[in-house]
Amino acid sequence: NDGSVTASPEDAYDSEYLCPVSIDGQTLALDFDTGSADLWVFSTSLPSSEQKGHTLFDPSKSTNWKALSGYKWNITYGDGSGASGTVGTDVVTVGGTSVSGQAVEIATKVSSAFVSDTANDGLLGLAFSSINTVTPKAQHTFFDTAKSSLSSPVFTADLKHRQLPGTYDFGTIDSSKYTGTITYIDVDTANGFWEFTGSGYAVGSGSFVSSSIDAIADTGTTLIYVPDAVVTAYYKQVSGASYDSSQGGYTFPCSATLPNLTLGIGSYHAVVPGQYINYSPASGSKCFGGVQSDSGIGFSIYGDVFLKSQFVIFDGSSTPRLGFAAK
Numbered sequence: 114n115d116g117s118v119t120a121s122p123e124d125a126y127d128s129e130y131l132c133p134v135s136i137d138g139q140t141l142a143l144d145f146d147t148g149s150a151d152l153w154v155f156s157t158s159l160p161s162s163e164q165k166g167h168t169l170f171d172p173s174k175s176t177n178w179k180a181l182s183g184y185k186w187n188i189t190y191g192d193g194s195g196a197s198g199t200v201g202t203d204v205v206t207v208g209g210t211s212v213s214g215q216a217v218e219i220a221t222k223v224s225s226a227f228v229s230d231t232a233n234d235g236l237l238g239l240a241f242s243s244i245n246t247v248t249p250k251a252q253h254t255f256f257d258t259a260k261s262s263l264s265s266p267v268f269t270a271d272l273k274h275r276q277l278p279g280t281y282d283f284g285t286i287d288s289s290k291y292t293g294t295i296t297y298i299d300v301d302t303a304n305g306f307w308e309f310t311g312s313g314y315a316v317g318s319g320s321f322v323s324s325s326i327d328a329i330a331d332t333g334t335t336l337i338y339v340p341d342a343v344v345t346a347y348y349k350q351v352s353g354a355s356y357d358s359s360q361g362g363y364t365f366p367c368s369a370t371l372p373n374l375t376l377g378i379g380s381y382h383a384v385v386p387g388q389y390i391n392y393s394p395a396s397g398s399k400c401f402g403g404v405q406s407d408s409g410i411g412f413s414i415y416g417d418v419f420l421k422s423q424f425v426i427f428d429g430s431s432t433p434r435l436g437f438a439a440k
């Protein structure tokens with residue numbers, strides 16, 4: 114049973130996108146994250162100091178809840194945030210797609226970043242189930258659980274720029290949501306991510322530089338993190354741009370005109386509009402860039418600043434692949 118769900122930007126800068134998910138009739142706003150594989154929720158089992166402002170899942174009010182005795186989970190994300198807790202299964206519905214027996218991870222501890230992010234009631238992981246953190250047995254993602262009931266084993270992301278709702282679709286590729294053709298690229302699932310090799314980049318109207326970029330498509334990461342060669346070439350074209358260690362990244366005068374960034378996916382040139390790269394005010398009249406260095410991460414991350422410029426197909430067939438199209 115295919116489904117479609119609204120992805121609403123959490124704030125004025127599209128720092129994350131939240132989607133309504135019903136767990137046995139209790140609806141929470143979850144951050145769909147193609148960079149992780151745990152479905153976890155704020156719950157009544159959290160200390161009251163950590164519950165404030167969030168919608169809580171209460172398993173005691175769910176008739177379909179089945180606790181998994183002795184099962185635990187513990188996750189840390191690339192930004193240092195994290196959470197942990199216990200596990201059960203329940204009926205989970207996303208748009209028109211409903212599955213039973215879905216592992217739902219109940220938070221008994223969450224880090225301060227989650228406590229203060231009051232619009233966010235948890236995450237729904239859409240990476241590969243191989244990186245699910247539940248012990249003693251890893252659990253399936255919602256997509257893996259739903260896959261066999263979908264018309265096609267795919268989901269798509271159509272995220273929007275600045276305050277517009279987008280959609281995640283499960284089971285179908287809606288041809289009204291993109292223009293031109295879809296370019297597919299192979300995915301290496303060894304690390305559990307939607308990981309692929311980009312073919313290069315161009316800055317503004319500059320010539321395309323062919324270079325292999327090991328990257329993941331990650332809806333749960335806000336910005337684009339790419340090799341220093343790309344970052345340097347990009348901000349060289351932005352007058353007044355510089356690396357500001359106090360801000361932890363490149364900033365520039367908010368009045369600057371930002372060039373587009375083209376990222377190669379095979380022979381397809383995906384264009385990120387310059388305006389998308391003026392991410393948010395930093396301090397004073399300086400703004401923070403949506404393109405930053407991937408140094409220390411181990412791979413590049415094509416996060417929301419990139420993904421919202423494209424229509425993206427996450428194809429979970431026996432040979433997983435990613436599809437990209439303009440829109």
Ligand SMILES: Cc1cc(CN)n(C)n1
Binds near residue numbers: 146190191192194334
């Ligand atoms: C909560 C969260 C999720 C992600 C991306 N996978 N990050 C960087 N932080």
